[in-house]
Amino acid sequence: MSDNSISKPKHTDQPxxxxxxIADEIRASIVRGELVADDRLPSEAELSESYGVSRPTVREALKRLAAQSLIRTRRGATGGAFVNRQSFEDAYRQMATTATLLLSLNDVDFATACEARFALERGCMRLAAKHRDEAHLAIMRQEIARQQQADLSDEAFCASDVAFHRALxxxxGNPVLSWQLAAAVEGIEPLMNMITYKQRDREAVVALHEAILEALESRIGARLEILIDYLRDQTLRTALAARDACQKDHEA
Amino acid sequence: MSDNSISKPKHTDQPxxxxxxIADEIRASIVRGELVADDRLPSEAELSESYGVSRPTVREALKRLAAQSLIRTRRGATGGAFVNRQSFEDAYRQMATTATLLLSLNDVDFATACEARFALERGCMRLAAKHRDEAHLAIMRQEIARQQQADLSDEAFCASDVAFHRALxxxxGNPVLSWQLAAAVEGIEPLMNMITYKQRDREAVVALHEAILEALESRIGARLEILIDYLRDQTLRTALAARDACQKDHEA
DNA sequence: CCTCATTCATTTGTCAGACAATTATGAAAC
DNA sequence: GTTTCATAATTGTCTGACAAATGAATGAGG
Structure with a gap:
């Protein structure tokens, strides 16, 4: 990673x-609000005529938009292309795949991803302490119970960990936060899955989870922040140990 | 917003x-690592033959992937479709548009978006205090100076605000954080742009920016967190006032 | 008048074939 | 050796066509 900062979006208006x-124009119309959710776009034939291009070209444009789940298409008499209501599920899926690709295809190491994930989570703790609900506490209790089962596979442990943090x-109580964090956590899940947890590590994580649950119950945001920091350090230590063990395997 | 949590991604494998x-299959190949960055895909003719479909269909599939900036295409003898190195810029752009759409097309109010943005930013403050660099401080100083110009338009003030926070x-020093935050900040910029800043509001914001700069310079993470909270409250107050004024306009 | 099956028009999905535009490569001319 | 030009490969675009799906109009029968 040569540069940490995000460079300004390129503005190359190359033809x-x-x-x-065409996809850009239609997308702009949607963003500007000229086309709102469930609006029907003109038919492909009409679009091809109004833009002065052939139908295949229009179709390629529409497929581009469909790939971003900006529109959906339906066949038939009353069919056509309709503007999608941008759902959190779609956005979440998109972000998760993007995050996965970013982390797997690039030279982002586990430590960096982990640091980011816990930093973001840390930012939510005050709000979580304020708005927490019995339902969330119940989920977290349940996941902690699952994590205490000794015969749990590493994947299942990770999955439960993800569920715990998602509830946290x-x-x-902020869907935007849930959206961003869920995607971030999901994005590094493949990396997390590569970690083999020792029994002692699991116990440490579960103990922290219990402490987090308690702090959340008592609505002590400051303590939650500290506990998240602990958990971050614990996770990093575990990951480093796992990597060292893996390297030793390679040498042997 | 009926439900704050993100439901599990739907797994409808409908035909x-x-x-x-075809796009899904190729995408899966990329995610699985069978196709790595800068690999060349078979030509459209070869793909259409191997998948047993026509070239236009293959092209639509490729356009879908291009829309997600998973591939790029080049014409000519050595042209073709190449797997993109997933760059942070692309990912950032994608997330920004997704965030913009989510906020504009959905019933996410400004307060929720704002809360999320500042919560995430708050999570970065400890790290920022630790890793800050003279370059970042310089950018922030420069933007503060710009924000003090009285004849600055509201858009320009917002843009400078974004630049300031991006530097922050x-x-x-974590590209993943920069990526997520930049997208979040960018996403609510359209909403921010609708705010008309009064002179007094601007002064309050600039004063907080100066305090943030000072705290960052002194590497006092805890103070940065408090200042971010102040800034969040200030922004929310301004936004609410602007909305009330707008409503009063409507009534008149 | 109501109900149900049928037909029909509309629209997307897919195909085949063609030509234009672009670009590297290699051969030919100087 | 250098330049120029033809050539092949590949994507970009167009035309025209047919298949499949789907709602709406139509008409028969009750």
Whole structure:
């Protein structure tokens, strides 16, 4: 990673493909609010005529938009392309795949991803303490119980860990936060799955989870922040140990 | 917003279009690592033959992948479709548009978006205090100076505000954080732009920016967190006031 | 008048074939 | 050796066509 900062989005107005141009125009219409959810776009034939291009070109443009789940299409008499209501599920899925690709295809190491994930989670703790609900506490209790089962596989342990933290973030009562955090956590799950937890590590994690649950119950945001820091350190230590063990395997 | 939590991603394996199926298969190959960055895909003719579909269908599939910036295409003898290195810029752009759409097309109010944005930013402050660099401080100083110009338009003030906060987050030295935060901040920029800042509000914001700069310079993470909270409250107050004024306009 | 099956028009999904535009490569001319 | 030009490969675009799906109009029968 040569540069940590995000460079300004490139503004190369290079003449894209026609299909890309058309997709951009329609996308802009949606963003500007000229086309709202469930609006029907003109038919492909009409679009091809109004843009002065062929139908395949229009179709490529529409497929681009469909790939971003901006529109959906339906066949038939009353069919056509309709503007999608941008659902959190879609956005979440998109972000998760993007995050996964970013972390797997790039030279982002586990420590960096982990640091980011816990930093973001830390930011939610005050809100979680404020808005937490009995439902969230129940989920977290349940997941802790699961994590205490000795015969749990590493994948199942990780999955339960994800569920626990999702509930923790959901407790903040802010869908935007849930969305971003869920995607971030999901994104590094493949990396987390590669960790083999020793029994002692699991016990440490569960103990922290219990402390987090208690602090959340008592609505002590400051303590939650500290506990998240502990958990981050614990996770990093475990990951480093796992990596060292893996390297030793390679040497042997 | 009926439900704050993100429901599990739907797993409907309904028989999509052919182009969607093909796109999914190629995408899976990329995610699995069978195709790595800068690998060249078979030509459209070869793909259409191997999948047993026509070239337009293959092209629609490729356009879908291009829309997610998973591939790029080049014409000519050595042209073709190449797997993109998933860059932070692309991911950032994608997230920004997704965030914008989510906030504009859905019933996420400004307060929720704002709360999320500042909560995430708050999570970065400890790291920023630790890793901050003279370069970041310089950018922030420069933006503060710009924000003090009385004849600045509201848009320009907002843009400078975004640049300031981007530098602040970049100071954490974690590209994943920069990526997520930049997208979040960018996503609510359209909403921020609708705010008309009174002179007094601007002065309050700039004063907080100065305090943030000072705390960052002194590497006092705890103080940064408090200041971010202040800034959040200030922003919310301004936004509410602006909304009330707007409503009063409507009534008149 | 109501109900149900049928037909029909509309629209997307897919295909085949063609030509234009672009780009590297290699051969030919100088 | 250098330049120029033809060539092949590949994506970009167009035309026209047919298949499949789907709601709406239509008409028969009750």
């Amino acid at each position: 894209h493909d026609l299909s890309a141009q 973030v959901d407790a903040a | 999509h279009d052919l182009s969607a199926q 987050v970049d100071a954490a």
